[in-house]
Amino acid sequence: MKTFLLVTLSVLLPMPALAAALTVPFTSQAPDGSWDQPWADACEETSIAMVDAFYDGKSSLSKEDAKKRILSAFAKKEAYFGESKDETAEEMVATINFFYPWEAHVAKNPSLAQIKAELDAGRPVIMPLHGPELKNPHFRRHADYHVIVISGYDDSAKSFITREPGTRYGLDFKYSYDTIMNAMHNFVEGNTVSGAKVAVFTSPAVAASAKVDGDNDGLTKSAELAHGTALDNADTDADGFADGAEVAAGYMPTINETALPDGTLMKHEGDPKVYLLDLGKKRHILSEVVFMANGWQWKSIVVVSKRFIESIANGIAVTK
Ligand SMILES: [Ca+2]
Ligand SMILES: [Ca+2]
Ligand SMILES: [Ca+2]
Numbered sequence: 072m073k074t075f076l077l078v079t080l081s082v083l084l085p086m087p088a089l090a091a092a093l094t095v096p097f098t099s100q101a102p103d104g105s106w107d108q109p110w111a112d113a114c115e116e117t118s119i120a121m122v123d124a125f126y127d128g129k130s131s132l133s134k135e136d137a138k139k140r141i142l143s144a145f146a147k148k149e150a151y152f153g154e155s156k157d158e159t160a161e162e163m164v165a166t167i168n169f170f171y172p173w174e175a176h177v178a179k180n181p182s183l184a185q186i187k188a189e190l191d192a193g194r195p196v197i198m199p200l201h202g203p204e205l206k207n208p209h210f211r212r213h214a215d216y217h218v219i220v221i222s223g224y225d226d227s228a229k230s231f232i233t234r235e236p237g238t239r240y241g242l243d244f245k246y247s248y249d250t251i252m253n254a255m256h257n258f259v260e261g262n263t264v265s266g267a268k269v270a271v272f273t274s275p276a277v278a279a280s281a282k283v284d285g286d287n288d289g290l291t292k293s294a295e296l297a298h299g300t301a302l303d304n305a306d307t308d309a310d311g312f313a314d315g316a317e318v319a320a321g322y323m324p325t326i327n328e329t330a331l332p333d334g335t336l337m338k339h340e341g342d343p344k345v346y347l348l349d350l351g352k353k354r355h356i357l358s359e360v361v362f363m364a365n366g367w368q369w370k371s372i373v374v375v376s377k378r379f380i381e382s383i384a385n386g387i388a389v390t391k
Pocket of ligand 3: 310312313317324
C-alpha cells in the first residue's frame with residue numbers, strides 16, 4: 072500500500088524535466104578541415120546555419136550542405152552589416168529576423184532555468200561567449216569571442232549539451248552549467264569579458280518579425296514565406312521586377328513568366344485548363360485524352376499567374 076501511494080504521488084506531482092537533447096545537426100565551422108578564412112571567424116555563421124538546418128527539419132549535415140549554409144549566413148549578414156569578423160547577439164538576431172524563415176530575440180541576463188525552458192520547448196539557444204573561459208582542450212587558439220549552439224542539458228551532470236563549432240569534436244560537446252553561465256558575454260571589441268550577459272533565443276514561428284522587409288522589395292517576411300519568394304533577394308525570379316511589385320500586379324514572383332520557352336505546358340491556380348505555349352500564343356489543350364495522346368506529363372505543367380495567362384493571345388486549341 073505504501074509503495075502504491077508513493078508511485079501515485081510521483082505521477083501526480085509535476086516533475087521538473089531533468090534533461091533535454093535536441094537533434095540539432097552538427098558541423099564544425101571548418102567543414103573541410105581548413106581553419107583559414109573565412110572559416111576561422113565562422114562560429115556565428117555556423118551556429119546560425121546549424122539552427123537553420125534544425126528548423127529546416129535536418130538531423131545531419133553533409134559537408135557540402137554545411138558549407139553552403141555557412142557561406143549563405145555570411146552573405147546574409149554582409150548584405151546588411153557589411154564585412155565583419157565578429158557579430159554581437161543583436162547583429163545575429165537582426166540577420167536571422169531579416170533573412171531566415173524563423174526568428175530570434177536577445178534574452179538579457181537569462182537564468183539557467185530560462186535557458187533550460189527554451190530547450191524543453193524544443194528551441195535551440197545560440198550563445199555568445201568569452202572564449203578563453205571555455206578552456207576547451209580541442210581549440211587551437213582561444214579567440215576572445217566565441218559562439219556556440221546549446222542543444223540540450225543534463226541535470227545529473229549539471230552540464231549543457233552543445234554543438235561546439237570550434238572543433239570537429241563538437242557534436243554533443245558538454246560544458247558545465249557554471250562554465251557557460253560564467254563565459255556568457257556579448258561581443259565587445261578587444262574585451263568580450265566585459266560584454267553584457269545575453270543569449271539568443273530562437274523560435275520556429277514567425278511572429279515578431281512577420282512584418283520585417285529585409286530585402287526591401289515591398290513584401291514582408293510573412294508574405295515572402297506565403298509566396299515562396301526569397302527573404303534575401305528582392306527579385307527572386309531575376310526578371311527585373313521586384314517581388315512586391317509582381318505580387319501587387321498579379322504576376323508570379325517565383326517564375327520569370329516572360330522567359331518561358333515555347334512548348335511550356337501551363338495553367339493558373341483555380342482553373343483546370345491547361346495551355347501549350349506555342350509561338351507566343353496560348354493553345355488550350357482540349358481534353359485529358361489529347362494531353363495523354365501527346366505523351367505530356369502532369370508534373371511538367373508550370374503554374375503561372377492568371378494575369379500572365381490572360382496577357383497572352385489565344386491560339387488554336389490543341390485537339391489531337
Ligand atoms: Ca521582402
Ligand atoms: Ca524577396
Ligand atoms: Ca521578379
